[in-house]
Amino acid sequence: MSFGWQWTDDEGNPASRIDVRTHERAVTLEYAINGKPVEQRIALLETPCNYGGARAWFECPCCRRRVALLYxxxxxxxxxxxxxxxxxxxxxxxxxxxxxxxxxxxxxxTGKRMTNATRKRLIDELIRVEDAREAAFIAAARRLLGW
Structure with missing residues (x-):
């Protein structure tokens, strides 16, 4: 399988493009950096899932770690x-x-079916967070003013 993705500038002109080809245990990326074409093969790894099947991962081409996202x-x-x-x-x-x-x-x-105890706990947490934020603001203001 293969597919591509293209980015455009503000006027709609093509700015950049990447093409992806899939293989059994890898993907190949084709793109250009400063007009120079680059082709890079990225290995795919698998780990078993607890209830059957497997999860696919990328192998980072730099550090060889198993990752979900590449940049x-x-x-x-x-x-x-x-x-x-x-x-x-x-x-x-x-x-x-x-x-x-x-x-x-x-x-x-969004707590539609929330018990009164949960609602009270969240309101108490909200008050604690507001107090902590105000205390942090006062401390920052004192530092800036040199008090």
Whole structure:
């Protein structure tokens, strides 16, 4: 099986393209970097599942680790080889508290069949998160103001 994917610029002109060919235990990627054609073969690995069947993985061509996702820059590699961080890994305490507050609020909004004890626990958690976020904000403001 083979297929391709094409990216366009703002005017709709082709900007980049990648073609993928599948093999029994590998995929071949064809793309261009700065106009230079690149063909790269990526091995596929399998691990057995508990209740039968198998799960397919890519083998990172750089570090040979088993990974679910590969990324393309000047080459194809895994998140660790490119030293990519998840957005949450670069958040400060205030950002983490905002995210946590959003999760609790979404859970409260969508909790249709929620017991009163669960609702009370989530409201208590929301209050704790708001207090922690406010304390982190005050501490950051004091540092910035030199208090």
């Amino acid at each position: 393309l820059s000047r080459q194809v590699a895994c998140r660790q080889c490119f030293r990519l961080a998840y957005p949450s890994q670069s958040e400060d305490l205030i950002g983490r508290m905002w995210r946590k507050q959003g999760k609790v609020e979404r859970r409260l909004r």
